[in-house]
Amino acid sequence: SQTIHQWPATLVQPVGSPLSLECTVEGTSNPNLYWYRQAAGRGLQLLFYSVGIGQISSEVPQNLSASRPQDRQFILSSKKLLLSDSGFYLCAWSRQGVRSETQYFGPGTRLLVL
Amino acid sequence: GDSVTQMEGPVTLSEEAFLTINCTYTATGYPSLFWYVQYPGEGLQLLLKATKADDKGSNKGFEATYRKETTSFHLEKGSVQVSDSAVYFCALNNFNKFYFGSGTKLNVKP
Numbered sequence: 001s002q003t004i005h006q007w008p009a010t011l012v013q014p015v016g017s018p019l020s021l022e023c024t025v026e027g028t029s030n031p032n033l034y035w036y037r038q039a040a041g042r043g044l045q046l047l048f049y050s051v052g053i054g055q056i057s058s059e060v061p062q063n064l065s066a067s068r069p070q071d072r073q074f075i076l077s078s079k080k081l082l083l084s085d086s087g088f089y090l091c092a093w094s095r096q097g098v099r100s101e102t103q104y105f106g107p108g109t110r111l112l113v114l
Numbered sequence: 115g116d117s118v119t120q121m122e123g124p125v126t127l128s129e130e131a132f133l134t135i136n137c138t139y140t141a142t143g144y145p146s147l148f149w150y151v152q153y154p155g156e157g158l159q160l161l162l163k164a165t166k167a168d169d170k171g172s173n174k175g176f177e178a179t180y181r182k183e184t185t186s187f188h189l190e191k192g193s194v195q196v197s198d199s200a201v202y203f204c205a206l207n208n209f210n211k212f213y214f215g216s217g218t219k220l221n222v223k224p
Binding site for chain 2: 032034042043044046049051090092094096097101102103104105106107108110
């Protein structure tokens with residue numbers, strides 16, 4: 001069966017510090033990968049998605065970047081965090097090429113920038 | 115572009131009450147439709163899905179029917195429990211791009 005991991009679970013960082021959040025998927029190959037941000041009490045905002053190694057699409061201009069160094073690894077980064085980067089970050093994956101495919105979510109990382 | 119609109123919350127119900135959370139969508143082609151549930155502090159879990167018109171998705175007493183004529187996918191449950199308290203998201207998948215509604219918080223009181 002497939003599983004998706006995210007770490008850390010919780011992170012408190014000062015403004016201006018760098019960020020690296022990691023997401024890995026097990027039990028499948030060549031997945032589509034996604035990063036979402038969820039502000040407190042709000043819906044999901046798609047940040048990045050990737051259909052393969054080194055292929056990243058950005059949905060909104062922002063202070064963040066994403067990389068996919070390996071097939072099942074997706075990393076969200078920032079060089080200098082802003083207060084507005086606080087939120088709940090969710091990684092998700094889906095199978096490629098299947099119209100009816102479900103998206104599967106990781107447990108999330110709660111980021112607080114102070 | 116494609117989008118999903120769902121009713122704003124919070125929705126507060128007493129235990130055993132009937133639940134409806136409205137969801138409508140805009141999409142080209144023939145998307146698949148989903149309901150996800152998010153419990154406090156957790157990621158989203160798939161609740162149910164439907165892949166074509168008139169399909170009914172069901173799980174844990176929840177149901178939703180894919181209505182192409184009204185572009186809707188309303189979530190229903192006949193008798194809610196306190197444990198159903200969570201945030202519910204309607205979503206669609208169109209050509210492997212996913213679009214989510216803003217979420218509806220459900221509070222069920224004993």
